[in-house]
Amino acid sequence: MRYVDEFRDPSLIRQAAAEVRRLAHPDRHYRIMEVCGGHTHAIYRFALEELLPSNIELIHGPGCPVCVLPMGRIDDALAVAEREGAILTAFGDVMRVPGRGGTPLAHRARGADVRMVYSPLDALKLAESERDRHVIFFAIGFETTAPSTALTVQRARAREVGNFSVFANHVTIIPAIRAILDSPDMRLDGFIGPGHVSTVIGCRPYGFVADDHRKPIVVSGFEPLDVLQSIVMILRQLGDGRSAVENQYGRAVPWDGNAAALRAMADVFELRPYFEWRGLGFISQSALRIRADYARWDTERRFDIAGVRVTDPMAAQCGEVLKGVLKPHQCKLFGTECTPERPVGALMVSSEGACAAYHTYAIRRTRAGVR
Numbered sequence: 001m002r003y004v005d006e007f008r009d010p011s012l013i014r015q016a017a018a019e020v021r022r023l024a025h026p027d028r029h030y031r032i033m034e035v036c037g038g039h040t041h042a043i044y045r046f047a048l049e050e051l052l053p054s055n056i057e058l059i060h061g062p063g064c065p066v067c068v069l070p071m072g073r074i075d076d077a078l079a080v081a082e083r084e085g086a087i088l089t090a091f092g093d094v095m096r097v098p099g100r101g102g103t104p105l106a107h108r109a110r111g112a113d114v115r116m117v118y119s120p121l122d123a124l125k126l127a128e129s130e131r132d133r134h135v136i137f138f139a140i141g142f143e144t145t146a147p148s149t150a151l152t153v154q155r156a157r158a159r160e161v162g163n164f165s166v167f168a169n170h171v172t173i174i175p176a177i178r179a180i181l182d183s184p185d186m187r188l189d190g191f192i193g194p195g196h197v198s199t200v201i202g203c204r205p206y207g208f209v210a211d212d213h214r215k216p217i218v219v220s221g222f223e224p225l226d227v228l229q230s231i232v233m234i235l236r237q238l239g240d241g242r243s244a245v246e247n248q249y250g251r252a253v254p255w256d257g258n259a260a261a262l263r264a265m266a267d268v269f270e271l272r273p274y275f276e277w278r279g280l281g282f283i284s285q286s287a288l289r290i291r292a293d294y295a296r297w298d299t300e301r302r303f304d305i306a307g308v309r310v311t312d313p314m315a316a317q318c319g320e321v322l323k324g325v326l327k328p329h330q331c332k333l334f335g336t337e338c339t340p341e342r343p344v345g346a347l348m349v350s351s352e353g354a355c356a357a358y359h360t361y362a363i364r365r366t367r368a369g370v371r
Protein backbone atom coordinates (compact mmCIF):
# COMPACT_ATOMS: atom_id res chain seq x y z
CA MET A 1 0.00 0.00 0.00
CA ARG A 2 1.44 3.36 -1.05
CA TYR A 3 2.69 5.52 1.84
CA VAL A 4 2.48 2.55 4.20
CA ASP A 5 4.60 -0.32 2.85
CA GLU A 6 7.69 1.80 2.17
CA PHE A 7 7.46 3.25 5.70
CA ARG A 8 7.39 -0.26 7.18
CA ASP A 9 10.21 -1.64 5.06
CA PRO A 10 12.41 -3.67 7.47
CA SER A 11 15.69 -2.84 5.71
CA LEU A 12 14.96 0.92 5.75
CA ILE A 13 13.92 0.66 9.39
CA ARG A 14 17.19 -1.12 10.24
CA GLN A 15 19.14 1.62 8.42
CA ALA A 16 17.29 4.38 10.30
CA ALA A 17 17.83 2.61 13.64
CA ALA A 18 21.56 2.29 12.84
CA GLU A 19 21.67 6.02 12.07
CA VAL A 20 20.00 6.77 15.41
CA ARG A 21 22.66 4.67 17.19
CA ARG A 22 25.43 6.43 15.24
CA LEU A 23 24.14 9.91 16.10
CA ALA A 24 23.36 9.32 19.78
CA HIS A 25 26.39 10.38 21.81
CA PRO A 26 27.18 7.59 24.30
CA ASP A 27 27.88 10.07 27.12
CA ARG A 28 24.56 11.81 26.81
CA HIS A 29 21.03 10.87 27.89
CA TYR A 30 18.31 12.09 25.50
CA ARG A 31 14.73 12.73 26.59
CA ILE A 32 12.45 13.14 23.58
CA MET A 33 8.71 13.70 23.95
CA GLU A 34 6.26 12.37 21.40
CA VAL A 35 3.45 14.86 21.82
CA CYS A 36 0.74 12.88 20.03
CA GLY A 37 -1.05 9.79 21.30
CA GLY A 38 -0.92 8.39 17.77
CA HIS A 39 2.86 8.27 18.05
CA THR A 40 2.64 6.63 21.48
CA HIS A 41 0.44 3.98 19.91
CA ALA A 42 2.89 3.46 17.01
CA ILE A 43 5.90 3.28 19.36
CA TYR A 44 4.32 0.48 21.39
CA ARG A 45 2.72 -1.25 18.44
CA PHE A 46 5.98 -1.53 16.52
CA ALA A 47 8.18 -1.90 19.63
CA LEU A 48 10.29 1.01 18.43
CA GLU A 49 11.90 1.54 21.85
CA GLU A 50 13.58 -1.84 21.36
CA LEU A 51 15.43 -0.40 18.35
CA LEU A 52 16.78 2.61 20.21
CA PRO A 53 19.94 2.77 22.30
CA SER A 54 19.28 2.83 26.04
CA ASN A 55 20.31 6.48 26.34
CA ILE A 56 17.32 7.62 24.25
CA GLU A 57 14.22 7.88 26.39
CA LEU A 58 10.84 8.53 24.80
CA ILE A 59 8.44 10.50 27.00
CA HIS A 60 4.73 10.23 26.25
CA GLY A 61 3.06 13.60 25.87
CA PRO A 62 -0.45 14.94 26.41
CA GLY A 63 -1.68 14.52 22.84
CA CYS A 64 -4.52 12.10 23.50
CA PRO A 65 -7.69 14.20 23.82
CA VAL A 66 -9.66 11.55 25.67
CA CYS A 67 -6.82 11.17 28.20
CA VAL A 68 -6.59 14.86 29.09
CA LEU A 69 -10.35 15.32 29.47
CA PRO A 70 -11.20 16.01 33.12
CA MET A 71 -13.72 13.59 34.57
CA GLY A 72 -16.14 16.37 35.44
CA ARG A 73 -16.89 17.05 31.76
CA ILE A 74 -18.27 13.51 31.43
CA ASP A 75 -20.48 14.07 34.47
CA ASP A 76 -21.66 17.40 33.06
CA ALA A 77 -22.62 15.77 29.76
CA LEU A 78 -24.39 12.89 31.49
CA ALA A 79 -26.40 15.33 33.62
CA VAL A 80 -27.70 16.95 30.42
CA ALA A 81 -28.41 13.51 28.93
CA GLU A 82 -30.77 12.78 31.83
CA ARG A 83 -33.07 15.63 30.83
CA GLU A 84 -36.45 14.79 29.35
CA GLY A 85 -36.17 14.31 25.58
CA ALA A 86 -32.37 14.54 25.38
CA ILE A 87 -30.14 12.25 23.33
CA LEU A 88 -26.41 12.37 24.05
CA THR A 89 -24.16 11.31 21.16
CA ALA A 90 -20.43 10.65 21.38
CA PHE A 91 -17.55 8.85 19.70
CA GLY A 92 -16.93 5.24 20.76
CA ASP A 93 -13.97 5.91 23.03
CA VAL A 94 -15.84 8.62 24.96
CA MET A 95 -18.56 6.06 25.70
CA ARG A 96 -16.08 4.17 27.88
CA VAL A 97 -14.57 7.10 29.81
CA PRO A 98 -15.51 6.91 33.47
CA GLY A 99 -17.06 9.94 35.16
CA ARG A 100 -17.85 10.04 38.87
CA GLY A 101 -21.18 8.35 38.23
CA GLY A 102 -19.89 5.82 35.69
CA THR A 103 -19.32 5.82 31.94
CA PRO A 104 -21.77 6.99 29.26
CA LEU A 105 -22.22 3.29 28.42
CA ALA A 106 -23.20 2.55 32.02
CA HIS A 107 -25.68 5.43 31.89
CA ARG A 108 -27.19 3.94 28.76
CA ALA A 109 -27.59 0.64 30.57
CA ARG A 110 -29.46 2.54 33.28
CA GLY A 111 -31.89 3.97 30.73
CA ALA A 112 -30.36 7.27 29.52
CA ASP A 113 -30.51 7.78 25.75
CA VAL A 114 -26.78 7.77 24.93
CA ARG A 115 -25.74 6.80 21.41
CA MET A 116 -22.43 6.24 19.66
CA VAL A 117 -21.77 8.14 16.43
CA TYR A 118 -18.88 8.13 13.98
CA SER A 119 -19.00 11.84 13.16
CA PRO A 120 -20.73 15.04 14.26
CA LEU A 121 -22.72 14.88 11.00
CA ASP A 122 -24.26 11.60 12.19
CA ALA A 123 -25.47 13.45 15.29
CA LEU A 124 -26.90 16.25 13.16
CA LYS A 125 -28.72 13.74 10.93
CA LEU A 126 -30.17 12.13 14.06
CA ALA A 127 -31.46 15.55 15.18
CA GLU A 128 -33.09 16.05 11.77
CA SER A 129 -34.86 12.71 12.05
CA GLU A 130 -35.94 13.18 15.69
CA ARG A 131 -37.34 16.71 15.67
CA ASP A 132 -39.14 16.35 19.02
CA ARG A 133 -35.89 15.43 20.83
CA HIS A 134 -32.76 17.47 21.54
CA VAL A 135 -29.54 15.87 20.28
CA ILE A 136 -26.28 16.81 21.99
CA PHE A 137 -22.96 15.98 20.38
CA PHE A 138 -20.04 15.50 22.79
CA ALA A 139 -17.28 17.15 20.74
CA ILE A 140 -13.73 16.19 21.64
CA GLY A 141 -10.30 16.36 20.07
CA PHE A 142 -7.52 18.72 19.12
CA GLU A 143 -7.45 20.85 15.98
CA THR A 144 -7.68 17.57 14.07
CA THR A 145 -11.40 17.11 14.77
CA ALA A 146 -12.45 20.69 15.60
CA PRO A 147 -12.95 21.63 11.91
CA SER A 148 -15.52 18.86 11.36
CA THR A 149 -17.42 20.04 14.44
CA ALA A 150 -17.28 23.62 13.16
CA LEU A 151 -18.58 22.61 9.72
CA THR A 152 -21.42 20.66 11.36
CA VAL A 153 -22.45 23.68 13.45
CA GLN A 154 -22.39 25.82 10.30
CA ARG A 155 -24.57 23.25 8.56
CA ALA A 156 -27.00 23.12 11.53
CA ARG A 157 -27.45 26.88 11.20
CA ALA A 158 -27.81 26.74 7.42
CA ARG A 159 -30.52 24.06 7.73
CA GLU A 160 -32.09 25.67 10.82
CA VAL A 161 -31.80 22.53 12.91
CA GLY A 162 -32.66 23.98 16.32
CA ASN A 163 -32.84 20.71 18.27
CA PHE A 164 -29.09 20.08 17.99
CA SER A 165 -26.23 21.42 20.08
CA VAL A 166 -22.56 20.75 20.68
CA PHE A 167 -20.94 20.22 24.08
CA ALA A 168 -17.51 21.50 23.08
CA ASN A 169 -14.44 19.90 24.64
CA HIS A 170 -11.97 20.73 21.89
CA VAL A 171 -8.48 21.59 23.11
CA THR A 172 -5.54 23.18 21.33
CA ILE A 173 -2.05 21.74 21.27
CA ILE A 174 0.18 24.83 21.40
CA PRO A 175 -0.72 25.95 24.98
CA ALA A 176 -0.14 22.39 26.21
CA ILE A 177 3.36 22.28 24.70
CA ARG A 178 4.02 25.71 26.19
CA ALA A 179 2.87 24.49 29.63
CA ILE A 180 5.18 21.47 29.36
CA LEU A 181 8.14 23.64 28.41
CA ASP A 182 7.40 26.04 31.27
CA SER A 183 7.10 23.22 33.81
CA PRO A 184 10.15 23.21 36.13
CA ASP A 185 10.26 19.40 36.47
CA MET A 186 10.20 18.76 32.71
CA ARG A 187 13.65 18.25 31.20
CA LEU A 188 13.32 17.52 27.51
CA ASP A 189 15.80 17.61 24.63
CA GLY A 190 13.36 17.70 21.75
CA PHE A 191 9.89 16.93 20.46
CA ILE A 192 8.39 14.55 17.94
CA GLY A 193 5.69 16.97 16.78
CA PRO A 194 2.08 15.91 16.27
CA GLY A 195 1.22 14.80 12.75
CA HIS A 196 -2.58 14.89 12.68
CA VAL A 197 -2.97 18.29 14.35
CA SER A 198 -0.33 19.72 12.03
CA THR A 199 -2.32 18.78 8.93
CA VAL A 200 -4.66 21.56 10.10
CA ILE A 201 -2.42 24.11 11.88
CA GLY A 202 0.76 23.52 9.82
CA CYS A 203 4.27 23.89 11.23
CA ARG A 204 4.63 27.62 11.85
CA PRO A 205 2.90 27.68 15.28
CA TYR A 206 5.75 25.55 16.73
CA GLY A 207 8.31 28.29 16.07
CA PHE A 208 8.45 29.29 19.76
CA VAL A 209 9.71 25.80 20.68
CA ALA A 210 12.83 26.30 18.57
CA ASP A 211 13.23 30.08 18.90
CA ASP A 212 12.35 30.74 22.56
CA HIS A 213 13.13 27.39 24.18
CA ARG A 214 15.94 26.26 21.87
CA LYS A 215 14.49 22.75 21.42
CA PRO A 216 14.24 20.88 18.12
CA ILE A 217 10.76 19.84 17.04
CA VAL A 218 10.13 17.56 14.07
CA VAL A 219 6.54 17.04 12.86
CA SER A 220 6.29 13.32 12.23
CA GLY A 221 4.21 10.69 10.47
CA PHE A 222 2.99 7.57 12.22
CA GLU A 223 4.70 4.66 10.52
CA PRO A 224 7.80 3.12 12.14
CA LEU A 225 10.16 4.67 9.60
CA ASP A 226 8.54 8.09 10.11
CA VAL A 227 9.17 8.01 13.84
CA LEU A 228 12.77 6.79 13.49
CA GLN A 229 13.52 9.38 10.78
CA SER A 230 12.13 12.08 13.07
CA ILE A 231 14.43 10.94 15.88
CA VAL A 232 17.35 11.04 13.42
CA MET A 233 16.39 14.62 12.47
CA ILE A 234 16.19 15.64 16.15
CA LEU A 235 19.57 14.05 16.92
CA ARG A 236 21.13 15.80 13.91
CA GLN A 237 19.89 19.15 15.19
CA LEU A 238 21.18 18.43 18.69
CA GLY A 239 24.52 17.28 17.29
CA ASP A 240 24.83 20.49 15.27
CA GLY A 241 23.77 22.65 18.21
CA ARG A 242 20.70 23.80 16.27
CA SER A 243 17.02 24.08 17.13
CA ALA A 244 14.49 24.33 14.34
CA VAL A 245 11.01 23.29 13.31
CA GLU A 246 11.29 20.57 10.69
CA ASN A 247 8.63 18.64 8.82
CA GLN A 248 9.27 14.92 8.35
CA TYR A 249 5.59 14.39 7.42
CA GLY A 250 5.59 16.51 4.27
CA ARG A 251 3.39 14.01 2.43
CA ALA A 252 0.47 15.03 4.67
CA VAL A 253 1.38 18.26 6.46
CA PRO A 254 1.48 21.56 4.52
CA TRP A 255 3.82 24.06 6.19
CA ASP A 256 0.99 26.62 6.47
CA GLY A 257 -1.76 24.16 7.38
CA ASN A 258 -5.23 23.85 5.94
CA ALA A 259 -6.69 27.32 5.32
CA ALA A 260 -10.29 26.14 4.81
CA ALA A 261 -10.27 24.15 8.07
CA LEU A 262 -8.75 27.05 9.99
CA ARG A 263 -11.39 29.44 8.56
CA ALA A 264 -14.26 27.17 9.68
CA MET A 265 -12.77 26.90 13.17
CA ALA A 266 -12.27 30.66 13.45
CA ASP A 267 -15.88 31.28 12.36
CA VAL A 268 -17.48 28.95 14.92
CA PHE A 269 -15.04 28.82 17.85
CA GLU A 270 -13.19 31.21 20.11
CA LEU A 271 -10.63 30.50 22.81
CA ARG A 272 -11.84 29.88 26.35
CA PRO A 273 -10.03 32.01 28.96
CA TYR A 274 -8.91 28.78 30.62
CA PHE A 275 -9.69 25.04 30.62
CA GLU A 276 -8.77 22.18 32.90
CA TRP A 277 -6.52 19.43 31.50
CA ARG A 278 -6.30 16.19 33.36
CA GLY A 279 -2.82 15.90 34.80
CA LEU A 280 -1.74 19.37 33.70
CA GLY A 281 -4.29 21.51 35.58
CA PHE A 282 -5.80 24.72 34.24
CA ILE A 283 -4.13 26.09 31.11
CA SER A 284 -5.14 29.50 29.85
CA GLN A 285 -6.50 29.84 26.31
CA SER A 286 -6.07 26.14 25.69
CA ALA A 287 -9.57 25.12 24.60
CA LEU A 288 -12.34 26.19 22.26
CA ARG A 289 -15.89 27.29 22.97
CA ILE A 290 -18.64 28.18 20.56
CA ARG A 291 -18.95 31.86 19.65
CA ALA A 292 -22.02 33.86 20.70
CA ASP A 293 -23.10 34.03 17.02
CA TYR A 294 -23.77 30.29 17.23
CA ALA A 295 -25.22 30.29 20.79
CA ARG A 296 -28.27 28.32 19.67
CA TRP A 297 -26.03 25.32 18.94
CA ASP A 298 -23.97 25.58 22.12
CA THR A 299 -25.02 23.04 24.78
CA GLU A 300 -23.36 25.10 27.51
CA ARG A 301 -25.41 28.20 26.66
CA ARG A 302 -28.67 26.33 26.16
CA PHE A 303 -28.55 24.24 29.33
CA ASP A 304 -27.50 24.90 32.87
CA ILE A 305 -24.14 23.11 33.10
CA ALA A 306 -22.95 22.53 36.65
CA GLY A 307 -19.23 22.61 35.82
CA VAL A 308 -18.52 19.57 37.99
CA ARG A 309 -14.94 19.18 39.22
CA VAL A 310 -13.84 15.66 40.11
CA THR A 311 -10.48 14.53 41.37
CA ASP A 312 -9.00 11.26 40.12
CA PRO A 313 -9.16 8.22 42.45
CA MET A 314 -6.37 8.47 45.04
CA ALA A 315 -4.31 5.54 43.75
CA ALA A 316 -4.62 6.48 40.07
CA GLN A 317 -1.46 8.07 38.72
CA CYS A 318 -2.83 9.33 35.40
CA GLY A 319 -1.38 12.80 35.98
CA GLU A 320 2.16 11.51 36.46
CA VAL A 321 1.90 9.30 33.37
CA LEU A 322 0.46 12.18 31.33
CA LYS A 323 3.37 14.40 32.35
CA GLY A 324 5.88 11.69 31.49
CA VAL A 325 7.05 11.41 35.10
CA LEU A 326 5.97 7.74 35.33
CA LYS A 327 5.77 5.01 32.71
CA PRO A 328 2.33 3.36 32.44
CA HIS A 329 3.38 0.12 34.14
CA GLN A 330 4.69 2.12 37.12
CA CYS A 331 1.15 3.18 38.09
CA LYS A 332 0.00 1.18 41.11
CA LEU A 333 -3.27 0.23 39.39
CA PHE A 334 -1.81 -0.78 36.02
CA GLY A 335 -2.94 -4.21 34.88
CA THR A 336 -4.69 -5.02 38.15
CA GLU A 337 -7.48 -2.63 39.07
CA CYS A 338 -7.06 -0.70 35.79
CA THR A 339 -7.24 -2.65 32.52
CA PRO A 340 -8.67 -1.89 29.06
CA GLU A 341 -11.74 -3.95 30.00
CA ARG A 342 -12.24 -2.09 33.31
CA PRO A 343 -10.44 1.26 32.98
CA VAL A 344 -10.03 3.49 36.00
CA GLY A 345 -8.39 6.32 34.10
CA ALA A 346 -8.91 7.61 30.57
CA LEU A 347 -5.36 6.68 29.51
CA MET A 348 -6.54 3.08 29.59
CA VAL A 349 -9.55 3.82 27.35
CA SER A 350 -8.41 5.35 24.10
CA SER A 351 -6.11 3.39 21.79
CA GLU A 352 -3.94 6.55 21.84
CA GLY A 353 -3.68 6.45 25.63
CA ALA A 354 -0.24 5.42 26.87
CA CYS A 355 -1.64 2.88 29.34
CA ALA A 356 -3.94 1.20 26.81
CA ALA A 357 -1.20 1.05 24.17
CA TYR A 358 1.34 -0.30 26.65
CA HIS A 359 -1.13 -2.85 27.98
CA THR A 360 -2.17 -4.01 24.50
CA TYR A 361 1.26 -4.37 22.93
CA ALA A 362 3.89 -4.70 25.66
CA ILE A 363 1.95 -7.36 27.54
CA ARG A 364 1.09 -9.19 24.33
CA ARG A 365 4.79 -9.32 23.44
CA THR A 366 5.75 -10.43 26.93
CA ARG A 367 3.24 -13.27 26.73
CA ALA A 368 4.59 -14.23 23.32
CA GLY A 369 8.09 -14.36 24.79
CA VAL A 370 9.34 -11.49 22.60
CA ARG A 371 11.74 -9.08 24.25
Ligand code: SF4
Nearest residue numbers: 316318331338345355
Ligand atom coordinates in the same frame (compact mmCIF):
# COMPACT_ATOMS: atom_id res chain seq x y z
S1 SF4 B 1 -3.04 2.47 34.79
FE1 SF4 B 1 -5.09 3.43 34.88
S2 SF4 B 1 -5.11 4.65 36.73
FE2 SF4 B 1 -2.96 4.18 36.27
S3 SF4 B 1 -2.25 5.90 35.04
FE3 SF4 B 1 -2.97 4.38 33.60
S4 SF4 B 1 -5.13 4.93 33.23
FE4 SF4 B 1 -4.48 6.04 35.06
